[in-house]
Amino acid sequence: MRNKFDIELEDLNLDLIRMGARAEQTITKVVKVIENCDEAGAREIIEDDDLVDAMARQIESRSMKLIMKQQPVAKDLRIISTALKMITDIERICDQASDISEITLSVCKEITIPRPQHISKMGRTTAQMVHMAVDSYVHRDMGLAEEVIGMDNEVDRLYDVVKTELLDMAIEDREKIDQIVDFLMIAKYLERIGDHAENIAEWAVFSETGVHKDRRIL
Numbered sequence: 001m002r003n004k005f006d007i008e009l010e011d012l013n014l015d016l017i018r019m020g021a022r023a024e025q026t027i028t029k030v031v032k033v034i035e036n037c038d039e040a041g042a043r044e045i046i047e048d049d050d051l052v053d054a055m056a057r058q059i060e061s062r063s064m065k066l067i068m069k070q071q072p073v074a075k076d077l078r079i080i081s082t083a084l085k086m087i088t089d090i091e092r093i094c095d096q097a098s099d100i101s102e103i104t105l106s107v108c109k110e111i112t113i114p115r116p117q118h119i120s121k122m123g124r125t126t127a128q129m130v131h132m133a134v135d136s137y138v139h140r141d142m143g144l145a146e147e148v149i150g151m152d153n154e155v156d157r158l159y160d161v162v163k164t165e166l167l168d169m170a171i172e173d174r175e176k177i178d179q180i181v182d183f184l185m186i187a188k189y190l191e192r193i194g195d196h197a198e199n200i201a202e203w204a205v206f207s208e209t210g211v212h213k214d215r216r217i218l
Contacts, residue, residue, distance in 0.1 A: 005070050009079060012062050016083050019055045020134035020200075023090045026052070027130045027193060030097040031123040034186060037108035042101035045094075052094040056087045082207040086137070089196040089203075093130060096189040096196075107182040113173075116165050116183055122158040122190050125151065129197035137204035148201035155194035162187040 026045055033041045063080050066072065072080060129151050136145035163184060170180050206212040 005066070005072075005076075008062070008066055008070075009076060012059065012066065012083055013079065015055065015059050015062065016086060017134070017138055019052065019059065019087060019090050020137065022048075022052055022055065023093045024127075024131050024134055026094050026097045027127045030100050031120070031127050033101055033104050034123050035120050037104065037111075039105060039108065042105050045101040046098050049094055049098040052091060056091045059083055059087050078207050078210055082137075082203045085203045085206075086200055089199045093193050093196045096193050100186050100189050103182050103186055107179055107186075111179065113169055113176050113179050113183075116162045116187070118158050118161045118165070119183065119187055119190070122155060122162060122187060125155055125158065126190050126194045126197065129155070129194055130200075133197040133200035133204065136201050137207065140204075140208055142205055142208060145201040145204045149198050152194050152198040155191055159187055159191040 026048065029038075029041050029045055032038050033045065063084050066080055067077075070076075129148050132144055132151075133148045135141065136148060166180050166184050166187075170177055202212060206217065210216055
């Protein structure tokens, strides 16, 4: 019986890793969409969003069945709880990448304002955070997880820089406010993706230690 449970738990873990890898691919692709106005890439991200949602539902279903049938405790329960928490953040990363893609399809039809200087760096930093956060879970690397958590401050700083740059543009030319707001929304979604990457890293720590944000839970 225990052997079957171990196999099911490993299958759950593999599903979560696959979903994390999908998020990595998506956020890497969305950076190229922003930098290059890649319409084909934007449409791929939007179309793939349903696949990510289906992956989340499968993991959720598998997790709930394990809890109800096996009544796991200690580390096994932490692993399942981590899966249920992480899929929410991974799903939202992909949702926000889809939102960025939809905005990009609109704004790239005719860009009439300078592209904010730091928005590409912001995108690359969040993509790096997502990659590192997933790796911290896969490899049980608590040092890497802590590094991701610390990187969120840099994303917040870059967001403030981009926001200030865009507000200055709005003061100078109010007629271009629609595109300014579009770029501000892209930056905001990137900032949220950074928050979700930080959450994934924090849940990776919890999976190993039972501690979440300096508080022991399980």
